[in-house]
Amino acid sequence: xxxxxxxxxxxxxxxxxxxxxxxxxxxxxxxxxxxxxxxxxxxxxxxxxxxxxxxxxxxxxxxxxxxxxxxxxxxxxxxxxxxxxxxxxxxxxxxxxxxxxxxxxxxxxxxxxxxxxxxxxxxxxxxxxxx
Amino acid sequence: xxxxxxxxxxxxxxxxxxxxxxxxxxxxxxxxxxxxxxxxxxxxxxxxxxxxxxxxxxxxxxxxxxxxxxxxxxxxxxxxxxxxxxxxxxxxxxxxxxxxxxxxxxxxxxxxxxxxxxxxxxxxxxxxxxxxxxxxxxxxxxxxxxxxxxxxxxxxxxxxxxxxxxxxxxxxxxxxxxxxxxxxxxxxxxxxxxxxxxxxxxxxxxxxxxxxxxxxxxxxxxxxxxxxxxxxxxxxxxxxxxxxxxxxxxxxxxxxxxxxxxxxxxxxxxxx
Numbered sequence: 001x002x003x004x005x006x007x008x009x010x011x012x013x014x015x016x017x018x019x020x021x022x023x024x025x026x027x028x029x030x031x032x033x034x035x036x037x038x039x040x041x042x043x044x045x046x047x048x049x050x051x052x053x054x055x056x057x058x059x060x061x062x063x064x065x066x067x068x069x070x071x072x073x074x075x076x077x078x079x080x081x082x083x084x085x086x087x088x089x090x091x092x093x094x095x096x097x098x099x100x101x102x103x104x105x106x107x108x109x110x111x112x113x114x115x116x117x118x119x120x121x122x123x124x125x126x127x128x129x130x131x
Numbered sequence: 132x133x134x135x136x137x138x139x140x141x142x143x144x145x146x147x148x149x150x151x152x153x154x155x156x157x158x159x160x161x162x163x164x165x166x167x168x169x170x171x172x173x174x175x176x177x178x179x180x181x182x183x184x185x186x187x188x189x190x191x192x193x194x195x196x197x198x199x200x201x202x203x204x205x206x207x208x209x210x211x212x213x214x215x216x217x218x219x220x221x222x223x224x225x226x227x228x229x230x231x232x233x234x235x236x237x238x239x240x241x242x243x244x245x246x247x248x249x250x251x252x253x254x255x256x257x258x259x260x261x262x263x264x265x266x267x268x269x270x271x272x273x274x275x276x277x278x279x280x281x282x283x284x285x286x287x288x289x290x291x292x293x294x295x296x297x298x299x300x301x302x303x304x305x306x307x308x309x310x311x312x313x314x315x316x317x318x319x320x321x322x323x324x325x326x327x328x329x330x331x332x333x334x335x336x337x338x339x340x341x342x343x344x345x346x347x348x349x350x351x352x353x354x355x356x357x358x359x360x361x362x363x364x365x366x367x368x369x370x371x372x373x374x375x376x377x378x379x380x381x382x383x384x385x386x387x388x389x390x391x392x393x394x395x396x397x398x399x400x401x402x403x
Contacts, residue, residue, distance in 0.1 A: 074350050124329055128327075
């Protein structure tokens with residue numbers, strides 16, 4: 001008698017506890033796939049290794065802006081042998097000079113990760129200007 | 132298996148040594164392969180011990196002054212409140228308040244630029260001359276001392292510079308500056324920029340801004356934008372170098388500075 005009630009209660013409990021998982025089945029969004037621009041493909045190498053960039057590009061940008069604005073150093077010779085003119089958005093060697101399409105590259109990951117860098121309140125993207 | 136206390140202690144000692152050695156071995160193994168990145172200035176960058184500016188008021192006509200102000204605005208995306216915003220791109224833009232204008236270099240009347248030198252019998256010509264005023268890049272800059280976040284700082288070469296990333300918009304610097312050389316962005320400046328220059332970021336609502344003596348151009352080996360279009364009226368150079376053009380001008384002409392009595396030691400001189 002009470003055994004049945006307990007079993008029924010258990011079934012309901014397990015179903016409820018697993019609800020979030022049922023809810024998300026099939027609905028989970030795939031990992032973002034940032035698209036490399038033709039220019040980036042031709043350049044082949046980023047400032048740091050791909051995985052290092054993926055994990056640490058925010059701190060690299062932070063380092064860059066301090067060097068440029070505060071120390072007046074504008075050239076960055078990377079450990080991979082390439083030299084960059086440190087800039088987020090201006091010039092051919094800047095992040096956006098190479099990753100030319102912000103929407104298809106930076107924003108792909110950022111939208112997925114719900115990060116919204118405020119940099120673009122001041123830094124410009126080529127697209128925005130040509131609008 | 133029987134183990135004496137002695138052999139157990141020996142084995143434990145060797146193991147402990149091994150554990151202790153691991154980080155040392157790792158450090159030795161990696162130090163050869165990872166070099167640190169190197170940050171430098173460009174070879175063509177212009178350098179000085181202390182940057183300064185000499186403005187020759189004799190060469191300053193209304194037309195030249197206008198060109199200078201315009202060139203500066205264009206180079207740095209300084210908004211112009213007379214510009215009618217594009218209604219499609221920026222709908223619902225509120226009307227401007229002209230007193231909230233952003234100024235890097237601008238025309239000023241003599242009696243405002245040099246209030247202490249105003250005189251009843253002053254040569255009539257001074258009253259009508261266009262005077263250009265800007266940030267004086269003071270040697271003892273009060274704005275630098277006032278800034279609580281070190282967003283405004285004095286660079287080694289004498290330029291009083293702003294790190295816009297650090298500015299919290301407190302405006303202490305504006306209160307500290309005796310020359311009114313700083314402006315606060317009460318609103319998003321972008322609708323009032325006629326054509327955005329991709330070579331320099333804009334600013335955003337809530338930060339203070341001012342002349343940066345074209346730090347971004349000096350770094351590329353170019354003269355500041357104002358000097359370039361000034362037809363000789365503005366000369367920028369090293370005040371500490373006795374052989375520089377600015378020192379030559381100061382040696383040969385009578386020059387004054389704004390509000391010298393305050394002791395901020397302005398780096399902008401006016402040849403009268």
